[in-house]
Amino acid sequence: MSFADKARNKAEELRGTVKERIGDATDNESMRAEGRGERAQAKAKQAGEHVKDAGRQARDSFRG
Numbered sequence: 001m002s003f004a005d006k007a008r009n010k011a012e013e014l015r016g017t018v019k020e021r022i023g024d025a026t027d028n029e030s031m032r033a034e035g036r037g038e039r040a041q042a043k044a045k046q047a048g049e050h051v052k053d054a055g056r057q058a059r060d061s062f063r064g
Helices: 003-026 029-063
Strands: none
Touching (some): 003 029
């Protein structure tokens, strides 16, 4: 996973956290849910990138 991908995913996760907290503070369930969704999506992207990295490492260990 490149640094840019990591940073982008972390920024998305942070945006979700901020939205979720604003939703908590304003008692806005819609914003709270939107924030949870954004955080979950960012974490899923990070997990996918980790799987791709592990696959690349496994492939490289067999090649060389």
